[in-house]
Amino acid sequence: MSTSNKLALIDEYASIARALASPHRMRLLEQLAQGEKGVDALAEGTGLAFANCSQHLQELRRVGLVTSRREGKAVIYRLTDDDTLRLMALIQKIARNTIALVDEILDRIAGGTVRPEPVSREVLAERLAAGDVVVLDIRPPDEYATGHIPGALSAPLEEVAKLAESLDPSTPIYAYCRGPYCLYADRAAAELRQRGFDARTVEGGLPDWRADGRPVAEGNKAVDAVF
């Protein structure tokens, strides 16, 4: 009984890995890591046929890596939670450490760029007080509305690229999200650095900022306040 239980468990674990074991599904996850999307946008982005794309998405949903909701005629998919993002990051790390080809390609893409260390919350507070710095909140808009670092702009991951066009490349950018195990800010900073910005992440997330006893703003006005 215990043995057959264990075997059943292992089958389920393997089924999660199997869902990731297709380049198409991995690309779908990459797309979704930038924000929630509808089936047709995903089919477009990956070059898959609608029906095929839908089937892959259902496979991902079946094992819980993504979830979906209906919005009118459209079905919107998104990553279930940060664990999915962490799983992708861990696989990529293992790939980098062990598959020579991957390391080589990443080096070529990065062009020798190294990821800078996160900035401490203390330093961020000083820079904020001094002005001439942009702080980005990379969480979903509703979380931003509930509470954010005063002066921070709401920048959900999928809007970072668009937002970047209206930012000054000479002003340093600091990005934060939920906390040390949330990877949104990491991704946003990486994307911004690739576009030539001086972008870094902040140590910890909003909960840590709160725990420090630092001020927190509410509502959606911060964006207007800056422009």
Added chain:
Amino acid sequence: MSTSNKLALIDEYASIARALASPHRMRLLEQLAQGEKGVDALAEGTGLAFANCSQHLQELRRVGLVTSRREGKAVIYRLTDDDTLRLMALIQKIARNTIALVDEILDRIAGGTVRPEPVSREVLAERLAAGDVVVLDIRPPDEYATGHIPGALSAPLEEVAKLAESLDPSTPIYAYCRGPYCLYADRAAAELRQRGFDARTVEGGLPDWRADGRPVAEGNKAVDAVF
């Protein structure tokens, strides 16, 4: 060019997931999580034919999840590093959160047991001074020999079960390994709790203990000192 690079990368990421996407290979990794083993022991443990087992192991090695070394006629396999262990743990966590069946089975196995919080190094030091506590070092023996908490017993994961037979169930057990991202101590404590011991992990690993400026013992004598 950049696009084809990215596609090539994603193929490699998917290949790592594919290596995990077989119940047999997942079982092999489970076996290896308990310590390095030869091909015939693994074939025995999983019920696979030699040749088949060998092929699965090579698949795992190809993507870097395990490594092997030759020892006389035998080839010994082991997990490459803690990332492999972390990957397995993360998949299991996702399975638990999203697949109802998994959660149900785990509940049945655990019988309602909850994993206790790790004990702080400060508290451990006090308990050690007071005596009447067993500390287990769950790292490979060579790392134990290089340095360990004074009074700790060397208990590589694969020997924990055997060692448990000579321990008193009324004495609390504290297990540690390399650090917060190493899962050996977690596994050992879980196994010991399942056998009725009061077993917990220690916060951080030996490097953290050292960083605290606490004493470190060397050599292999600690085991004798206790028996």
Added chain:
DNA sequence: CTGTCATTCAAGACATTAGTTGAATGATAT
């Protein structure tokens, strides 16, 4: 050097999974 043992390689039969097509569903607007 020959035999033995543990492991790996190679090739074929078998089973599973992926992609495509066309029809069905579910929600919205006329």
Added chain:
DNA sequence: ATATCATTCAACTAATGTCTTGAATGACAG
């Protein structure tokens, strides 16, 4: 209600992965 749109389902063919079998390699003992 009917038409329309986005998505999903169902069924078939093509592709891929798995297991078994038997031979080949590499290390060691006599």
